[in-house]
């Protein structure tokens with residue numbers, strides 16, 4: 531039940547939330563568990579919350595897989 | 600490409616498998632038991648048939664890595680009691696619906712007319728509470744450290760927004776104390792741990808240091824793709840071979856030594872550690888979380904004045920021994936006969952991530 535998926539941040543909507551792209555569909559998630567989230571970050575999403583940011587070195591690789599490149 | 604199956608390549612897998620065979624060849628002539636403590640590991644290993652790639656002397660065991668499987672009957676009974684209470688909407692993650700308490704399961708209670716709703720996020724439960732100010736909405740809060748911070752954040756939001764009808768019934772479990780309990784069992788035969796990746800995202804790899812120091816147990820924080828797991832196994836074998844047990848991280852993509860500090864602060868703002876009963880295993884000191892006094896208004900235990908009556912059922916189910924890695928699922932005498940995913944007699948068969956369910960669905964490699 532600790533399943534979590536990577537998603538790319540596409541919009542900061544408000545203090546608490548952001549929109550992310552998960553394999554082509556967008557989803558509003560809560561971001562209060564992370565210090566700072568910016569558009570373009572790749573985050574790990576679990577039960578409606580961003581719980582961690584991907585390390586920038588591997589984020590690109592993860593993102594390629596996400597977008598099927 | 601699907602990330603859940605697409606990370607890494609076949610040649611990576613073959614390379615790691617070769618390393619595993621070489622390293623195993625150099626180890627003394629006995630069986631080495633490596634235990635994963637995460638339902639997502641259990642599923643990935645089963646789905647991708649990873650056990651078949653390993654030499655005979657390397658066995659993978661599934662530990663208590665599924666928070667649903669270790670949720671006590673007494674807790675389920677309380678959730679059911681609340682679901683049947685006038686004016687209550689009981690919300691829960693889907694995983695909990697089929698888990699039997701001492702008498703029945705939430706799914707059955709719902710079919711009898713109780714208002715039980717499955718949600719994807721605790722935030723959905725809060726939304727239900729805000730839509731129904733005249734009802735009390737109780738969220739059955741199960742999960743490891745991965746899940747607890749989000750639930751804590753939801754409680755804080757409920758308080759800030761004045762949603763006094765939003766309550767949680769927590770049955771969280773913490774992983775490091777469980778590792779200690781496993782190693783304290785004289786029947787334990789674990790030679791190394793694959794530590795759960797997403798729990799570690801929150802608690803950080805440093806959280807395992809005290810256990811590793813006290814028990815000299817090799818430990819690798821691993822991700823969930825087949826290549827992650829196959830890369831972590833040679834790392835473990837090298838520690839075993841050189842007798843240098845320590846905590847290493849394979850899953851660098853999202854695991855830092857210190858974890859996610861903000862998530863931990865949020866979790867401990869709302870919760871404090873308590874002793875907790877693990878189904879099939881028993882009580883483990885400081886392995887659960889209770890709601891702090893400051894948030895008592897959102898604590899279903901406090902509001903309804905209930906406590907879990909821990910219940911140990913004598914019966915044929917050997918989930919406890921399965922969870923501790925003492926036996927494999929197939930060594931339970933009723934595996935696949937009286938106990939199947941359609942007629943589960945124990946929690947390890949109920950949750951799709953349970954060791955018995957994974958073994959039933961994907962077969963092979965069930966002996967420990």
Ligand code: SF4
Nearest residue numbers: 917918931938945955
């Ligand atoms: S097969 Fe069923 S009864 Fe046996 S240990 Fe697994 S869940 Fe329990």
